[in-house]
Amino acid sequence: MLHPLLALVSVVLPAFAVAPQDAKAPAVDPAKQKALDDVAAAIQADIERLRGEQFKHSVPVKLADKATLIEYLSAREALETKPEREVFKEECAKLLGLVPATMDVKAATHAFLQSQVGGFYDPPTKTFYVMDSFDGELARVIMSHEFVHALDDQLYDLDGTAKKLGDDTDQLLAFWSVCEGSGTYTMTQWMIANAAKLDRESLMEFQKLGVAGMEDLPPMIWKPMLAAYTCGQTFVDKSTPKKKRAKKGEDAPATPADEKPAPTYVAQLARAFRAPPRSTEQVLHPEKYWDPEQKDEPKRITFDASAPPAGWRVLGEDTLGELGLALLTTPLAERKGIDGNDLMALATLTYTNKAAKGWGGDRLILLGRGDDRLLQLVTVWDTEADAKEFHAAVEGVLPLADAASSAPRLVPVRKSVATRAEDPQSVVIELAWARDPKSLPDAAVAGLAWSVK
Known part of the structure; x- marks a missing residue:
């Protein structure tokens, strides 16, 4: 199929x-x-x-x-x-x-x-x-x-x-x-x-x-x-529970008299359209949307962009989600295309990985000052162990040298992957590039303050 x-x-x-x-x-x-x-x-x-x-x-x-x-x-x-x-x-x-x-x-x-x-x-x-x-x-x-x-x-x-x-x-x-x-x-x-x-x-x-x-x-x-x-x-x-099949030679399992009728596919689909999943995490792990006991809504991260560093302006914000962070933590050697004729490769594709699982929320912001750029990505995780796993993975793949060539006149001046002591379930990435490294000391590219809800 x-x-x-x-x-x-x-x-x-x-x-x-x-x-x-x-x-x-x-x-x-x-x-x-x-x-x-x-x-x-x-x-x-x-x-x-x-x-x-x-x-x-x-x-x-x-x-x-x-x-x-x-x-x-x-x-x-x-x-x-x-x-x-x-x-x-x-x-x-x-x-x-x-x-x-x-x-x-x-x-x-x-x-x-x-x-x-x-x-x-x-x-x-x-x-x-x-x-x-x-x-x-x-x-x-x-x-x-x-x-x-x-x-x-x-x-x-x-x-x-x-x-x-x-x-x-x-x-x-x-x-x-x-x-x-x-x-x-x-x-x-x-x-x-x-x-x-x-x-x-x-x-x-x-x-x-x-x-x-x-x-x-x-x-x-x-x-x-x-x-x-x-x-x-x-x-x-996964929106509707599947009925258990009887083993060969056995009667079908009896339905408890007090069991409520299972919701229909049409009713569940209507629910998903009227109140859509709020993250790719919920799509990749359907139980985090459909199962009330396992429902996992994303945390919302907000940057204080009211007063960016002097001369800088906000170019945009976005959320990458579990799927996006899985792409980010994929080893560079594996970031390749795929042969559409290779049915086995297509059938065994995965859309997340260990480093991206346990995602709790993220937010990315990009600041600019002329050609200079400061990218800040804040991630939060379900557990401290999840945060550490992402931290280790992302440190190993952040292609600072390759990224610098994306803006030919820019030079990388900062790479920071850190976890705040007061918030061990977060990992903050800060990357900066400048036309003239001497004009952009490390202290001048500190990231914005942020909060989690």
Whole structure:
């Protein structure tokens, strides 16, 4: 079951992405459009049966070409984020060594998406676009995923929820995982129900396309996308308890008379959309969201940025989360792409590690003074042992020399990984770079004060 899912990991865009108001689709022959509409109507009916919920209205379907997709990506980006926010995120990734110093992250991500996308759902116009290079059974599989996004959008206003989450990357990825987990869960049911009708050879070819290009990209670009689908599906699947099966020759276990009925998948999914997981930790460890006794909400870290050092200004803040810190603590030699044809490598991918487990919260802030940069990352952990494990791991991988080359004219002037004596469950990272090291003494780049709630 896992392999067909991986084939679709990057062929669809996040359902909650802001899109252009009515993308310009290429002209389509009326007969072809009629056939497309008929297939779409049939699959929407399938989704209603599988989910046990009804569409409020039918979802229009249009064909899109590459030019339409490029327009969509550009318009979405312009509406979804500000240029300075993208610069901030790319600078942080390079300073932490998560992407190569010379990489144009925006261009690399766009190229990757353009090679993967088979369709996209546009919340503002409530329209689904299928790429004109996909037809037949492949188009039907894509529809079985994207129409779930359309149903969820009609029921839960995905765009509105995403906007409320602001610029918190970790929280947004957790919500994206609910969206893609929902789509992948029901798509899998649809594929099983239609297995006899699906062309295996076409699906295998599609699988190669679905993960193409990852071998040339750092994990920071492709791994969160994979996690949203694979971990997201596991997250929604864990929403309902599984009935214990009787052993061969034994009667099924009796249900206690006073036991409350288990919540339905539909009810639990509604809960996840209305009160989304607040961290990737809760997605990676579903019991920390679904189980009341194990629920683990993240601690919120706040910087006192009211009076930054003289001449400095705040360039941005963000939260990396367990998934992000797992990427950060991955040894440099292992920060490689992955061959999409290597099914074993895909099936055994992990999205966290020992150093990132036990995450309690984190917050990153980047300060600038001209070309000079000060990056401060505060992390808090469930136990002192968790903090020590992260401390040791991050000290071993922080690529100060490589990070310095991300800004060719800058020289590293400070690297600090420390734990406060009064707060042994925290680890604070401070990194600084300057054009002229003599102009930036260590005392001038002390981090900001912070607090935990």
